[in-house]
Amino acid sequence: MRVRLETLGCRLNIGEVEAMARQLACAGHRLVPPGETADLCVLNSCTVTASAARKSRHLLHQLRRANPNAALVLTGCYAELQPDRVRLAGADLVVGNADKDRLVQILEERGLLTDADPVPDVDASPTPVAAGWRTRAFVKVQDGCDNRCAFCIVTVARGASRSRPAEDIVRQIRELTAEGYREAVLSGVHLGSYGHDLGQRDGLSRLVRRILAETELPRLRLSSVEPWDLDDGFFELFSDPRVLPHLHLPLQSGCDTTLRRMARRTTASQVSALIAAARAAHSWMAVTTDVMVAFPGETEEEFEESFSFIERASFARLHVFRYSVRVGTPAARMPGRVDSAVATSRSRRMHELGARLEEEYKRRFLGRRARVLWEDAEPYGLGLRWSGLTPNYLRVLTETPAGTNLLNASTETELLQAMPGAVLGFVPGVSIQSTFAAPPFVRSA
Ligand code: SF4
Numbered sequence: 001m002r003v004r005l006e007t008l009g010c011r012l013n014i015g016e017v018e019a020m021a022r023q024l025a026c027a028g029h030r031l032v033p034p035g036e037t038a039d040l041c042v043l044n045s046c047t048v049t050a051s052a053a054r055k056s057r058h059l060l061h062q063l064r065r066a067n068p069n070a071a072l073v074l075t076g077c078y079a080e081l082q083p084d085r086v087r088l089a090g091a092d093l094v095v096g097n098a099d100k101d102r103l104v105q106i107l108e109e110r111g112l113l114t115d116a117d118p119v120p121d122v123d124a125s126p127t128p129v130a131a132g133w134r135t136r137a138f139v140k141v142q143d144g145c146d147n148r149c150a151f152c153i154v155t156v157a158r159g160a161s162r163s164r165p166a167e168d169i170v171r172q173i174r175e176l177t178a179e180g181y182r183e184a185v186l187s188g189v190h191l192g193s194y195g196h197d198l199g200q201r202d203g204l205s206r207l208v209r210r211i212l213a214e215t216e217l218p219r220l221r222l223s224s225v226e227p228w229d230l231d232d233g234f235f236e237l238f239s240d241p242r243v244l245p246h247l248h249l250p251l252q253s254g255c256d257t258t259l260r261r262m263a264r265r266t267t268a269s270q271v272s273a274l275i276a277a278a279r280a281a282h283s284w285m286a287v288t289t290d291v292m293v294a295f296p297g298e299t300e301e302e303f304e305e306s307f308s309f310i311e312r313a314s315f316a317r318l319h320v321f322r323y324s325v326r327v328g329t330p331a332a333r334m335p336g337r338v339d340s341a342v343a344t345s346r347s348r349r350m351h352e353l354g355a356r357l358e359e360e361y362k363r364r365f366l367g368r369r370a371r372v373l374w375e376d377a378e379p380y381g382l383g384l385r386w387s388g389l390t391p392n393y394l395r396v397l398t399e400t401p402a403g404t405n406l407l408n409a410s411t412e413t414e415l416l417q418a419m420p421g422a423v424l425g426f427v428p429g430v431s432i433q434s435t436f437a438a439p440p441f442v443r444s445a
Contacts, residue, residue: 001029001113004038004070006063008055009046011187011223013076015138016100017044023104029113038067040112042103045076045086047153049324053078057089064090071112075100077157081328097143097158135375135408136221136389137181141169141207142188146196147226149252150263150334151295153326154189161193166207173215182373182410183219183244184211191222192229202231212240218410219373219391224248224290227266227274235281244391245282249274250290254309255302258295263330268309275313286316286361286392293350294323294343297336303346311353316361316393318354322347362394362418372396372413372425374406383432387422390415396425399432406430 003024007017020042021031032038041063045056056078064072074091083094093112095103107113142163145155173184186207188194195203204225211220221244237243253259254268278285291310293303310318322343325332338346374388379402386398386406396413400406406427417424425431 001039002032002037003029004032004034004036004041004063004067005044006041006059007044007076008059009044009048009052009076010189011138011185012140012143012189013044013046015140015185015187017042018138019101019140020104024113027104027113034066038070040071040073040107041067042073042075043079044100045074045078047076047078047081047157047326049321049326051324053082057085060086060089060091073103073107073112075103077154080157081153101140135181135373136183136185136219137176138187138223139169139172139176139184140164140188141186142191142194145190146193147190147265148263148330150261150331151252151292151323151326151329153329156328158189161190161197163194163197163203166210169207170211170214173211173217177215177217180408181217182408183221184217185221185223187223190226190229192225202233204229205231205233205237208237208243212242218242219244221246222248224250226250227271230274235277238278238281238285244393245285246288246391246393247278247285248288248290249278251310251313252290252292253295253298253302254291254306254313255298258298258302258306261297261334262292262295272309272313284365284392286394287313288317288319288393289315290319290321291350292321292323293346294338296323296331296334296338298323298338298346307349307353310350311357314360315354315357317358318350320347320350320354359418362423365390365392365394365415365423366418368415369412370394370396370415371410372398372427373410374408377406388413388425395422397422398425398427398430400427400430401432404430 005017005021007013025031043059043063046052060074071092072090073093073095074086075095079086079094080097086094095106099106144159144161146161147155176184192204194207200206211217220242227249238245249271251271252262252264256267259267275287278287370390372388372390374386377384377386380399383399383401384404386400388396390396411427413425413427415423416426
């Protein structure tokens with residue numbers, strides 16, 4: 001069958017769809033891109049914010065319009081919380097989050113997946129890497145969450161925290177490495193609670209050590225970990241060069257009063273201490289974060305306190321979210337809704353701060369060398385412009401002659417110049433001198 005897979009939202013959703021893609025390709029089905037007619041469409045939806053829910057509905061309608069004869073399957077958090085609404089909107093089947101990992105099997109059982117080519121046409125649907133899917137794999141290790149942050153609908157949509165068996169994760173990473181993947185991003189709803197349901201308070205650290213010991217994976221990245229989950233040995237993990245110096249630590253607010261109202265199990269000073277420990281563990285450590293503005297009851301003083309904390313903490317990158325009412329969360333019933341114009345102004349200021357901090361962080365590495373994993377390219381001038389990531393999560397661009405193939409290559413790269421949203425890089429012997437004339441290279445890391 002011709003199958004179209006679509007996902008919205010978090011890295012966990014991406015990882016889940018990648019897993020479905022592999023199962024479908026191995027079963028002989030062909031994955032088709034947008035614009036090509038599909039026999040079956042699967043949408044992994046999101047509802048973390050009101051706009052994410054809107055996008056889920058919009059994509060559902062688009063898929064239906066583009067594939068009027070296809071079977072339309074909805075899964076993910078929006079489908080989990082609004083099953084009737086998505087059925088009304090034209091979904092043929094709704095698969096809840098608890099059954100998502102078995103989605104392909106359910107489709108076969110329901111007769112929605114047929115005509116599998118008994119001898120999978122490897123040329124038609126080769127492995128994800130060859131198909132240019134990704135060079136980095138999002139590996140789901142955990143699902144659900146036992147916390148009750150007041151604004152969060154995910155904990156409602158995904159249920160209680162549960163960990164995948166470590167041997168399954170190690171096996172998957174071995175398969176990915178054998179297929180050519182060079183980086184895996186461990187993902188979950190509440191990654192830091194990995195193993196807690198298995199009686200292991202230090203479950204995530206144990207898992208990372210096991211992956212390092214039992215696989216050849218060159219680069220291991222962690223997706224977001226909540227500040228209250230890091231066990232004593234956690235920062236030692238970064239002494240292994242295969243564990244990438246990037247820690248995404250969702251803060252949400254730098255003001256303790258707001259954090260208490262959010263029911264976040266941390267304080268600004270605790271996060272400060274973690275940031276200091278992270279930077280002590282690796283001099284290149286990129287500490288990135290999520291911050292929310294306009295949470296119900298947020299006063300001007302609270303916002304300024306949060307803003308100043310974030311400015312002092314010098315995060316490498318901010319993901320700024322404006323509070324979004326999610327029915328079914330405690331915050332949706334809280335008084336003190338922040339005026340829309342005030343919320344817009346706070347969001348703009350936080351975005352500007354984020355841009356400044358990101359620029360400052362980037363500039364620390366100009367003139368140095370880093371190992372960049374190249375992910376994709378686009379035509380540029382007479383050649384190609386390649387895009388890749390450093391271990392400390394800097395986006396790097398470089399220009400090469402048209403015939404150069406850096407896909408999934410990992411190269412020592414000179415970090416020359418700051419650019420909007422990226423750094424201009426130079427791969428000796430490969431890159432062509434960019435249209436941006438660069439100062440001579442000085443020293444390596
Ligand atoms: S830790 Fe909080 S924000 Fe994160 S998924 Fe759980 S409830 Fe939501």
